[in-house]
Every structure is written in C-alpha cells, then in structure tokens.
Amino acid sequence: MDQTLPRIHDNFPFLQRKDIELLFSISELRKVQSGDVLLKEGDVNSNVHLVLSGLLRSYVINSSGDEKTVLISKENMRAASLNSFLHKRPSEITIEAIEPSTILIINSNLFQQAIISNENLALLEKQGMRSYLIDATERLHLLTVLSPEERFIRFRDEHPDLIQRVPQMYLASYLGVTTVSLSRIKSRIAKQG
Amino acid sequence: MDQTLPRIHDNFPFLQRKDIELLFSISELRKVQSGDVLLKEGDVNSNVHLVLSGLLRSYVINSSGDEKTVLISKENMRAASLNSFLHKRPSEITIEAIEPSTILIINSNLFQQAIISNENLALLEKQGMRSYLIDATERLHLLTVLSPEERFIRFRDEHPDLIQRVPQMYLASYLGVTTVSLSRIKSRIAKQG
DNA sequence: GGCATGAAATAACAAAAGATAATTAATGGT
DNA sequence: ACCATTAATTATCTTTTGTTATTTCATGCC
Secondary structure (H helix, E strand, C coil): CCCHHHHHHHHCCCCCHHHHHHHHHCEEEEEECCCCEEECCCCCCCCEEEEEECCEEEEEECCCCCEEEEEEECCCCEECCHHHHHHCCCCCCEEEECCCEEEEEECHHHHHHHHHHCHHHHHHHHHHHHHHHHHHHHHHHHHHHCCHHHHHHHHHHHCHHHHHHCCHHHHHHHHCCCHHHHHHHHHHHHHCC | CCCHHHHHHHHCCCCCHHHHHHHHHCEEEEEECCCCEEECCCCCCCCEEEEEECCEEEEEECCCCCEEEEEEECCCCEECCHHHHHHCCCCCCEEEECCCEEEEEECHHHHHHHHHHCHHHHHHHHHHHHHHHHHHHHHHHHHHHCCHHHHHHHHHHHCHHHHHHCCHHHHHHHHCCCHHHHHHHHHHHHHCC
C-alpha cells in the first residue's frame, strides 16, 4: 500500500491517509496477469475496480458472438458492472486485464457503509458518479457525432500512450469498427495529415 | 399545477404535496409550441427540463453541419445540457419541442439550495442522477452492440407510441442511420417478421 | 537464434450504407 | 378544400465498410 498511497493522494487530494487506510481496509488489492478475468458476464459482482497500475478492458458479446470492447480503463480509472452495482443483477460485461495490473477491488456494500460516517469517502463516491456520468456522456457524444476516423484521432490525441498499449483489435471494437477498417484509417492518416 | 400534480405524484410517489409545491416554486411551468427552442447550443443554461406533456428532442450539430438527435424525451423524462448543468459551460446541445408541450423548467441553483433542507427533493435528485446514468449506459449499450435494425426493433418495442409521434428524420438520426436507411429497415421488417 | 503462434497490414471481393434524385404521401395554412 | 411545403418512400448509383484470405510482422517459447 505504501507505494500506491501517494498515487491515490495525487488523484484524490481531499483523501487523507486515514481515509485511504479505511478504503484499503474494505478493499482487496489484487495483482493480475494479462488475460486474467476480474468479473465475468453473468456473475453478480457489485465491486468497483480501481486501476492502480496496468490496463483493463470491459467487453460484451453481441448477437453474432463477437466481443465488443465498451471500456478501456488505465491508471486511476474505474471499471464496474452498472447492472451489478446498482441492481445486484448479473453483469452484462466481462472485465479482463490486458496488462499485468494492480487493481484495488472496492466492495460496494462495505463502501456504502463507510460513506455514512466518512465525509471524504462520500465525496469520493459523489465524484465517482459524476465522472462516470461525464465519461458516459462524452463517449455517447463521440459515438454519435464523430466518424470512425474522427474518433480515432480524438482517442489518439487524448490517450497517446494507449495507442501503443492497447492491442488494435480491442481498440477497433472500442471505436466501433473492424480491425481491417482501423488499419485503413491508420494508413490513410499516415499518408496525409 | 393542479392537473400536473397527480401525474408527478404517480411518477415520484415519495414526493408529498408540499415537496411538489416547493419544486414548482423554484421552477417555471412553460407551455411551448412544436418548433420552440428551450435551450440553444452555446448558451449557458443549467436548468433541467422535465416533460409534463409533449415531446422534446435534444440535438447536436456535427462537423458536416448535420443535426444529430441525441435524446428524445417524452412524458416524465428529462432533458438538460450536462455541460451546463455540471460545469456552467456553454451547452453542447439544443433542446427543441417537437410537439406542443408543457415543460417544468427546474432552476438547478435553486434546486441545489432546496435539497439541503428537503430530503425528498434530495432523493429526487439522487434518483435523477441514477436514472440518467442508467439511461446513458443503456444507450451506449444499444449503440455499440446492436445493429441499426436491432436498435430500431428495440426502440419500437420499448416505445411503441413514439414510432408514431417522432418524425422519422429525427428517429433515424437518433438510431444512427439516414432517413433512407430507416425506410429500408422498416420495409424489410414489414415484409418478413 | 529459429520456430510456432497470433496480431496487423494488405488485397480482392461482397454486402451494406450513404448520396442523389424522383415519386408519393402527409401536413399546414389560407 | 386546395395549394404549397415538407417529409417519407423508392430507385439508381457511388462510396464505404465488412468479409475472407493471404502476406507480413511481432512475440514468446524452447
């Protein structure tokens, strides 16, 4: 925990050492390998997964049996099943590590208890909901008003590191295109602009 | 207000008459015509628009100058600019009535004040955030894992009334296709299944 | 280091969606 | 009720995207 504490403090400066200790006491710190699954579709798991290091992808399987990546979570980002988190229903998504990662798995029941008596954790929750809302809206915006090529450029500009780190097949499905299409987009951009 | 009170009570049963009266006192009840604009892109307007009757559409304009409908709000649904609501920044969307409508325009500043002392309105806000989150996630899901035809069928099954009420051009852009494509989808479905 | 495995790029073809235009249907205003 | 305007459908053509297969490239493993 001593390595991760400064990082958490950087990102959530209002959290004091005692808050973070409380957070860790109701959470599990898990180190996972690339390919390990943290949450499986169909399971009821209302945990929130906070990425301390590494990379997660969340995906669903569509009616043709293809995996669709719906979220890519890097350091300080979260991953969770909204279905499970809000309704205790089977998860619609699978969460899988695509890098060796260190994940803080926050038990939502214990967390809900904790925020009753801890204002800073309550603030963390409020911020979390808010940022989830903003992310979802932003992503909706990208998917509805931008073309695949515009989406790729936007993603590249916002997350230059991820272009290298995320395997193309996952990025393609995240951007809503096939791997072949993404290849074409990249070569088009490389040629001109 | 006396006609609208029962409807609000139906949808938010935890609200008492006094809560609803407080809500109305910090809101404006506006009757609008089809085509009237409630919020214009670029304006800072953090109000939440609750549809008491009628139909609103929220749209953005993409880089080709085309209007993209991002939300269709019928009775008891809301419309707001997240940008303005959360950050007091210029709105990214325009909200327009597409039926003669009665809209409760809730002033978010006054509302934030009110929830400090009124638990039921606080619950209303929490529910509102929650349902916004669910809606956004659901819509993301639809747009990423379903084909246009599957999206149309889903929309039709969930909102059979809206198929009649929403002009096709708005529905098409909401589903992420052109009007011509939507026509084709409809005729395909009409022929077989 | 070479070999096996899987991912990415490329090519050729098929299918789907977009663009445009013409026709039909619906709507609103006088 | 009629006309003007706009929306929806249909047809044709073009462009884009997906599909499949092949080649090139990268990675991990022995």
